[in-house]
Amino acid sequence: MVNAFSCLVKRKVTDEHPAKNEEIEKLGAEIKREIDARFGRSLAIRELDAGSDNAAEIEINNLSNAYYDVERFGIAFVASPRHADVLLVTGAVTHNMEIAVKKTYDAMPFPKFVVAAGDDACDGGIYKGTYAVLGGVDKVLPVDLIIPGNPPTPAQILAGLLALMKNAGKTR
Amino acid sequence: MTGTLPHREDAASKAIREVLGGDAPARATRGPGGEWYVPVDKSSFERAIPEIAARKFVLISLFCVEGFSPESRHSLLYVLERKGSILVLVRAVAGGQATSVATIFPSAAWPERECRDGFGIGFTGTSDTRRLLLHEPYPKDFHPLDKAFTNAPIVTNDDVPAADEYPFKAMTGEGVYQVAVGPVHAGIIEPGHFRFSVIGETVFNLEIRMFYTHRGIEKLAEGKSTEDCVKVAEAVSGDESVANVTSFCMAVERLSGITVPDRAWYLRTILCELERCCSHLGDEAGMLTDVAFALGSSQFSVLREEVFRKNAELTGSRFLRGMTCIGGVSRDIPRDRLADLAEFVGQLRKRFRVGLSIVLSTPSVIDRFSTTGVVKRELLRPLNITGPVARASGGRVDVRLDHPYGVYDRFVPVHTPIADGDVLARFTVKAQEFLDSLDLIERLIAAIPEGPVQSNEPVRDGYALALVESARGQNLCWVRVKDGRIDRYKVRTASYCNWLAIEHAVPGNIVADFPVINKSMNLSYAGTDM
Amino acid sequence: MSADFVLYCILNTAVVVLISPLFVSLVKKVKAWTQGRQGPSVFQTYYTLAKLLRKETIYSPHASWVSRVAPVACMAAILTASLFVPLVWVTEPYGGIGNIILFLYLLVVARFFMALLGLDAGSAFGGMGSSREMSVSAVIEPTTIVVFAALAFVFKTLNIFDMMAAAVSAGTLKTPILILLAISLFIILIVETSRIPVDNPETHLELTMIHEGMILEQSGKNLALMELSAAIKQTLLMALLINLIVPWGIATTLSAAAILAALVIFLVKGCVLSLVIGTFESSMAKMRFFRLPGLFMMAFFFSTLIVIIEVFA
Structure with missing residues (x-):
């Protein structure tokens, strides 16, 4: 118990706002559909690796660390696609993963959005035109936002997610 | 001879x-x-x-x-x-x-x-004729690495009849329950399939199926120039980029007879050790998250974020990509940056020790880690288990010691043997290796010579083998260059061999211990699937 | 049924539904602070519930009528149970309402529906969650009965309303008994609300889930109902602990000022208890399933001790 109390009162290392406003604006412009205003305060994300090399997953995991603390923006990573609003897909979609990707998307309730994170997810990256992958996520699912990068840094991913939520304010 | x-x-x-x-x-x-x-x-x-x-x-x-x-x-x-x-x-x-x-x-x-x-x-003479890399969607008699096949998109099967589904070992009996997990997991993690046979909470059989993220790396490399293939090597496994690209460059340098300048090797080794530190910090944090001790886990995840940021400061990439190249490193790191790194390492060591003491003084954590997921020493040689998993089970394997490369003959890693083979042993081994890596980095920075950082010698034809010690264990790379292009790029990461240890470590434990056992081994799915 | 009682029902239900999400977020916030970060806003659960009500409700193809009925049945049982625990105003109980044994079994009814829900979709994780939940329930039930028996012996009544009235009027009760009682009630609280060390409410490990496993297949308004009923259950057990151990401030008369003051004081006490819960959860790892009876034994032991003391002293 002593440990927990001392950690409670220590200085927090969370960055004030790691995502720069210009980045948010730029990514905001790339959002393809209108976002329901309800997602302005609470966004549940299901992450899906469709064939990535794990670097993007590590960066997405880093979003939950004390520096980026994505929870404070109302963003939560959920365990089940049925609880999710956004499907965050990384990696070029491999043939072995195609069915799993489609099933995960189908299990999500409306309204739902798809975000492709990383160069491979955006257009297939270095695997474009090879035998093992279908290509970018848009070959299988309707993509609403792309976040390029190899891998995208947590700040860039966060900017993309915040842009999604910020867009929510515009519909009302 | x-x-x-x-x-x-x-x-x-x-x-x-x-x-x-x-x-x-x-x-x-x-x-x-x-x-x-x-x-x-x-x-x-x-x-x-x-x-x-x-x-x-x-x-x-x-x-x-x-x-x-x-x-x-x-x-x-x-x-x-x-x-x-x-x-x-x-x-x-x-x-x-x-x-x-x-x-x-x-x-x-x-x-x-x-x-x-x-x-x-x-x-x-083999009983297992199931396909490994190519799952059901791939057409039968499709052999991608055949030179006759040019790398291009293919037509896959849409409907897979039930008879063609991948058969798992069937376990029957009173009270036997089969739990299929994956490929999509509930957390933020790569895809893989685990089939447990349980009675109550105790697992008595585990069969794994990997290769969901099979991207065709080996075929992709063929026909590329060696410079272009550097990017492919970095893409094999996200958090082993440095190890894989180092082994690739080493193989090409060996077959061409290129001598890499000393300073370049010092820098390469610093990068390798930084990657090892990052990986081990992530493992310690992950193991603690998997036993729901978030307070302890955050101690390490904060340190890991700081290492990532330091990586970006030094090389422009949080994963240290774009530095190692054929002949050395692509850019020099100036003296003041290295001095800064040395100071950072000293701070890191102090704070890591604090975090470690918090964790090891929490009895509930020790209770979860101790005697869980034992990897027996008898498995190490037949399955080629390497890395911290092997060293925590009494094995004495380390490519840096067995086949020293670069400057590891002068900067020798120190291991303290542990033979328990459980999660606590792996946790402790990784902590020790982390501290040892910090020592190595400090000594390397103190002794680094001046000089060029890249050799301009040309790449020749030939073939060569290279082994490196990544954070997970022994990574192997065999390269054959023909007419200045890659003819065959064979890469095998440590995870490929270590995955089979899990099938032996989990039975006997309860289902709820599987995540922490899995994380204690920290195997790369992408590095296996390629 | 007197007009007072009807007023009490409306007031109590409104208070419990409105403040439960606050306590859930507060515990999350405290846990985030111990991890060195800011954590979600204290109103986050409200935003999430509001969003869930606007989402589509999807049913798995294997789901039967159970998946449609169980969330509502669970909520109904919990709301009925909420009438048994006065939060801010203690009045005269009507009929059997307030009986502590009936309260326990209303919670069990809710748990029963949740377990059925976990099994209904036919997924492995739902099944594992349900089976673990029922095992935990079977082991904790006798312990809970003994704890409630201890309460009954200390306050000389089986009715929660009378217990709280006695606690308020008796002033400071015999202190050692209170501490033992508080520990037992706290352990019951941790077990019933599936918190560390029993279960991790924020886990992403499907193989370790107990409570979370049962609601993996829920979406939209069903998910909102399940999350809210879990939050209300937590508030009820917190109220039991707070109002019996530190009862100062509860309104015993029907006056707006007294009830408002009682509400504010209850909020403050609830926040402190949330702080304690969050810190307690953060200070240890989750125990393995077969080790849990050891934890329950502590509650059982202290309660038996109280009963013995009350009977023989």
């Missing part, structure tokens, strides 16, 4: 002389990394393999190359290791059929299936 260097007899050359005998010593050649290549025919191969196994050689890799031997289209290369020496048996494959050695060397089980998938080679 032919070779470019005078040599002392090592275990490999001894085996060639004593086991293979005959004219084998005359036909043996020495590769640029010190490995021995011996062509063998069917009868002497089948006679020699059990003896070689009895001499405690470990089969660290088995792969197929097209157009290597003049006798036949395909050749199988069996890479065997013992006491710091490497023996490569080259078998020309006649009629697309070879004998399986999986009963003698269990670490050959997956590679044989991989050769069947990739090249269509049949292995007689």
Whole structure:
């Protein structure tokens, strides 16, 4: 118990706002559909690796660390696609993963959005035109936002997610 | 025996002389990394393999190359290791059929299936004929690594009949319940399938199925120039980029006879050790998250974020990408940055020790870690288990010590042996290695010489083997360059071998302990699936 | 049924539904602070519930009528149970309402429906969650009965309303008994609300889930109902602990000022208890399933001790 109390009162290392406003604006412009205003305060994300090399997953995991603390923006990573609003897909979609990707998307309730994170997810990256992958996520699912990068840094991913939520304010 | 260097007899050359005998010593050649290549025919191969196994050689890799031997289209290369020496048996494959050695060397089980998938080679004497890399959507008789197939999108099966579904070992009995997990997992993690057979909460069988993120790395590399292939090497596994690109560059440098400047090797080694630190911090944090001790986990995840940011400061990439290249490193790191890094490392060490003491003084954590997921020492050699997993089970394997590369002969890592083999042992081993890596980094920075950081010597044709110690264990790379282009790029990360340890470590434990056992081994799915 | 009682029902239900999400977020916030970060806003659960009500409700193809009925049945049982625990105003109980044994079994009814829900979709994780939940329930039930028996012995009544009235009027009760009682009630609280060390409410490990496993297949308004009923259950057990151990401030008369003051004081006490829960959860790892009876034994032991003391002293 002593440990927990001392950690409670220590200085927090969370960055004030790691995502720069210009980045948010730029990514905001790339959002393809209108976002329901309800997602302005609470966004549940299901992450899906469709064939990535794990670097993007590590960066997405880093979003939950004390520096980026994505929870404070109302963003939560959920365990089940049925609880999710956004499907965050990384990696070029491999043939072995195609069915799993489609099933995960189908299990999500409306309204739902798809975000492709990383160069491979955006257009297939270095695997474009090879035998093992279908290509970018848009070959299988309707993509609403792309976040390029190899891998995208947590700040860039966060900017993309915040842009999604910020867009929510515009519909009302 | 032919070779470019005078040599002392090592275990490999001894085996060639004593086991293979005959004219084998005359036909043996020495590769640029010190490995021995011996062509063998069917009868002497089948006679020699059990003896070689009895001499405690470990089969660290088995792969197929097209157009290597003049006798036949395909050749199988069996890479065997013992006491710091490497023996490569080259078998020309006649009629697309070879004998399986999986009963003698269990670490050959997956590679044989991989050769069947990739090249269509049949292995007689094996019971496991399931496809490995290519799941149901791929058409039958599709062999991507065949030179006849040009890398292009293919048409896949949309409907898979039930009879063609991947068969798992069926377990029946009173109260037996099968739990299928994956490929999509509830957390933020790569895809893989685990089939548990449980009675109540206790697991009595686990079968894994990987290769969901099979991206065709080896085929992708073929035909590329060596510079372009550097990016492919970095893409094999996200958090092992430095290890894989270093092994690739080493192999190309060896086959071309390129000498890498000293300063470049010091910088490369600093990058390798930084990657190891990052990986181990992530493992410690992950193990604690998996026992729901978030307070302890956050101690390490904060440190890991700071290392990532330091990486970006030093090299422009949080994953240290874009630095290591053929001939050295692409950019120098100035002295003031290195001094800054040395100071950072000192701070890191202090704060890591604080976090470690918090964790080790929490009894509930020790209760979860202790005696969970034991990897027995008997598994290490047959399955070629390497890395912290092996060192926590009493194994003494480390490529930096067994086959020193770069400057590791002068900057020798120190290991404290632990033999318990449970999650706590792996946690402790990783903590020790982390601290040891910090020491190495400080010593490297203190001793780094001035000089160029890249050699401009040209790449020549040839082939070579390279082994490196990544954070997870022994990564192997075999490269063949023909007409200035990559003809064959064989890469095998430590995870590929270590995955089978999980099938043995989990039975006997409860289902809820699986995540922490899995995380304690921290195996790369992408590095296996390729 | 007197007009007072009807007013009490409306007031109590409104208070419990409105403040439960606050306590859930507060515990999350405290846990985030111990991890060195800011954590979600204290109103986050409200935003999430509002969003869930606007989402589509999807049913798995294997789901039967159970998946449609169980969330509502669970909520109904919890709301009925909420009438048994006065939060801010203690009045005269009507009929059997307030009986502590009936309260326990209303919670069990809710748990029963949740377990059925977990099984209904036919997924492995739902099944594992349900089976673990029922095992935990079977082991904790006798312990809970003994704890409630201890309460009954200390306050000389089986009715929660009378217990709280006695606690308020008696002033400071015999202190050692209170501490033992508080520990037992706290352990019951941790077990019933599936918190560390029993279960991790924020886990992403499907193989370790107990409570979370049962609601993996829920979406939209069903998910909102399940999350809210879990939050209300937590508030009820917190109220039991707070109002019996530190009862100062509860309104015993029907006056707006007293009830408002009682509400504010209850909020403050609830926040402190949330702080304690969050800190307690953060200070240890999750225990393995077969070790849990050891934890329950502590509650059982202290309660038996109280009963013995009350009977013989």
